Amino acid sequence: MAMPSAREKGVPHRAGACSGALLLALGTAFPVHAQMTWRSAPEMVVHEPGGAGGHDGHGRRSTGIYLRNGNDAVVSLWNPSLVQSPLAPAKPDGQVVVRPTGVDNYHLLVAKRQSPAGEEVALRYMYMRGKPSDESPSRLLGATKVTLEIVPSPLPREHWRYQTSTPAVFIIRLDGKPLPGQPVRLVTTNGTLMEALTDQAGKVRFQLPEDFSHVLPGRESNVPAEFIVSTAYGHGDSRHLTSLSAQYHVNPSHWESSLGGMFALLAGFVGGMALWRRLPTEGRSP
Amino acid sequence: MNVSLLRKLVQLAAFVFLVYGSVVVGFYSADKLSGAFPVLACAYDVQTADYCTLIPFQHQMDHRLGAAIVAGTSVLAALMPTLITLATFLVLFVLLNKAFCGWVCPLGFFQEVMGMLGQKLGLQRAASLSQATVRRVRPVKWVILVVLVFGIPVLAGMGLLDHSLGSPYCSICPSRILTTLASGNGSQLVLDTSSAGALVLSLTGALLFGLTASLSMKMRQPFCRVCPMLAMHAVFRKLGLVRLIKNAKPRCEKCGLCAEACPMDIREIHTEMTKKDVTFEDCTLCGRCVEFCPDQDVLQLKYAFVPVFSADPRYFKQRKKAQSRWEGGNLLAWWRAHRERV
Numbered sequence: 001m002a003m004p005s006a007r008e009k010g011v012p013h014r015a016g017a018c019s020g021a022l023l024l025a026l027g028t029a030f031p032v033h034a035q036m037t038w039r040s041a042p043e044m045v046v047h048e049p050g051g052a053g054g055h056d057g058h059g060r061r062s063t064g065i066y067l068r069n070g071n072d073a074v075v076s077l078w079n080p081s082l083v084q085s086p087l088a089p090a091k092p093d094g095q096v097v098v099r100p101t102g103v104d105n106y107h108l109l110v111a112k113r114q115s116p117a118g119e120e121v122a123l124r125y126m127y128m129r130g131k132p133s134d135e136s137p138s139r140l141l142g143a144t145k146v147t148l149e150i151v152p153s154p155l156p157r158e159h160w161r162y163q164t165s166t167p168a169v170f171i172i173r174l175d176g177k178p179l180p181g182q183p184v185r186l187v188t189t190n191g192t193l194m195e196a197l198t199d200q201a202g203k204v205r206f207q208l209p210e211d212f213s214h215v216l217p218g219r220e221s222n223v224p225a226e227f228i229v230s231t232a233y234g235h236g237d238s239r240h241l242t243s244l245s246a247q248y249h250v251n252p253s254h255w256e257s258s259l260g261g262m263f264a265l266l267a268g269f270v271g272g273m274a275l276w277r278r279l280p281t282e283g284r285s286p
Numbered sequence: 287m288n289v290s291l292l293r294k295l296v297q298l299a300a301f302v303f304l305v306y307g308s309v310v311v312g313f314y315s316a317d318k319l320s321g322a323f324p325v326l327a328c329a330y331d332v333q334t335a336d337y338c339t340l341i342p343f344q345h346q347m348d349h350r351l352g353a354a355i356v357a358g359t360s361v362l363a364a365l366m367p368t369l370i371t372l373a374t375f376l377v378l379f380v381l382l383n384k385a386f387c388g389w390v391c392p393l394g395f396f397q398e399v400m401g402m403l404g405q406k407l408g409l410q411r412a413a414s415l416s417q418a419t420v421r422r423v424r425p426v427k428w429v430i431l432v433v434l435v436f437g438i439p440v441l442a443g444m445g446l447l448d449h450s451l452g453s454p455y456c457s458i459c460p461s462r463i464l465t466t467l468a469s470g471n472g473s474q475l476v477l478d479t480s481s482a483g484a485l486v487l488s489l490t491g492a493l494l495f496g497l498t499a500s501l502s503m504k505m506r507q508p509f510c511r512v513c514p515m516l517a518m519h520a521v522f523r524k525l526g527l528v529r530l531i532k533n534a535k536p537r538c539e540k541c542g543l544c545a546e547a548c549p550m551d552i553r554e555i556h557t558e559m560t561k562k563d564v565t566f567e568d569c570t571l572c573g574r575c576v577e578f579c580p581d582q583d584v585l586q587l588k589y590a591f592v593p594v595f596s597a598d599p600r601y602f603k604q605r606k607k608a609q610s611r612w613e614g615g616n617l618l619a620w621w622r623a624h625r626e627r628v
Contacts, residue, residue, distance in 0.1 A: 258476050
């Protein structure tokens with residue numbers, strides 16, 4: 001993986017303070033940074049594996065998700081078996097209704113907007129419950145869905161999710177092939193902006209920022225925030241701008257103590273040693 | 287090579303595969319072998335090849351059954367995923383029966399390794415626990431299975447208990463800490479201060495892991511005796527293809543080496559004189575009793591009625607010698623001999 005510069009290393013700064021100089025200038029008619037992005041509705045959080053708790057049916061009900069700045073975008077849903085289904089366009093307030101497909105595992109929401117200036121794409125992986133699909137998310141991730149693609153490496157899974165102070169890694173692909181040296185930007189809904197370049201394998205790594213202003217003890221007590229990864233690529237007349245959004249959570253280290261855990265383990269070990277004397281020592285022991 | 291050594295090699299291979307096997311099978315839950323494995327492999331270890339059946343059971347009690355009871359919807363429909371998980375568990379379980387405990391479980395292997403470490407450090411191995419102690423301890427695994435794996439998660443799902451108590455057994459399981467630490471992840475060895483319940487569970491988990499580690503150095507398989515997976519196995523042990531069979535002879539009454547060799551202190555292997563199938567509820571089918579039985583074919587491990595390992599006087603003698611050689615060398619003895627020489 002390429003070693004980024006100080007700013008590229010993911011030293012977070014507030015959104016708006018950056019000139020966006022890393023991204024390519026693609027002409028005045030085409031946006032330089034992602035404008036069309038998926039966002040979970042504030043009142044109806046998209047449920048992801050290991051996501052914030054609550055019993056909402058775990059992806060079995062219709063899910064409301066919002067497409068920001070998605071006018072005229074064509075929306076579709078890829079299921080784990082790579083079957084693509086068209087969805088109704090976003091409502092005026094941006095809401096897109098996603099009905100359950102009946103199979104479990106990750107699905108991909110794709111919003112695509114074509115203009116003479118280029119192609120703009122917004123991606124969002126959603127976990128849905130249902131009958132076992134017998135498909136690994138690796139199949140959906142590995143398939144080429146759009147020209148310029150941001151691929152999570154890996155997606156969250158049970159007992160592993162995006163959280164602050166942990167790395168989030170993505171692969172940038174152009175026509176299914178890794179894109180080295182590509183500038184990538186990550187912004188969070190908490191106001192952090194980070195930029196980095198992909199390495200030779202097309203991978204880019206961001207340390208998710210510790211940018212929650214109010215943290216309460218307990219996983220269930222903190223509403224997740226969202227990050228948006230975006231990248232733009234231009235070659236000749238071909239111009240592409242892609243975003244990928246996902247939730248990230250407060251790191252549990254705020255209310256969990258590793259030192260306390262080690263002391264407890266040590267106490268248990270010493271307690272066990274204290275019990276050694278009480279164990280029987282007589283008798284044969286083959 | 288004796289059976290104990292072969293078993294250690296199988297355990298080592300199983301440990302490596304179960305703890306780091308995602309590089310082979312894949313990272314995602316859908317990639318795992320079954321999602322209902324009959325040993326304490328852990329989903330908190332993101333590199334695992336599979337995870338134990340107790341995890342989905344707790345989630346299903348919490349998210350499905352508890353919620354269905356509160357909503358007044360069909361309990362049978364809510365139990366369907368549990369039945370599918372149980373069926374998956376049984377398909378695997380039938381193949382090896384309780385030998386999953388004695389031959390495959392990462393936590394069982396860890397306890398045996400700690401025992402070997404204790405022996406090599408010169409700690410005198412404790413003798414068999416008294417019958418009274420064994421009898422007092424035996425019900426604990428059933429209580430843990432009923433209360434922590436099924437009871438409390440249902441109550442949490444019904445909203446009668448805090449949602450952080452949705453998977454209480456996982457919160458105290460020593461294998462969760464063992465397998466995550468083994469894969470370089472310290473995130474599970476913590477005290478969770480977010481609520482009183484979470485604090486009690488995380489404290490219990492860390493204490494229990496420390497206790498298991500140190501007790502294993504002096505006594506055999508301390509955690510296995512209270513493991514809820516052992517209780518799960520006990521329920522279905524009549525379905526398994528592997529069995530421990532006894533062809534009792536009058537000499538058995540005076541011997542008792544089998545019970546002394548048993549790491550779970552099952553005296554009934556010695557005292558049972560009528561039943562053929564002596565795969566008792568605490569048996570892990572490790573085969574140690576067969577190794578240390580001095581009479582031809584009195585004890586046998588059978589796979590689908592076919593003997594795969596039988597007691598043999600010649601094997602017994604060789605095995606005793608090998609055991610004496612193994613127990614002869616330890617750090618304390620070496621240090622004492624060194625001091626005497628000096």
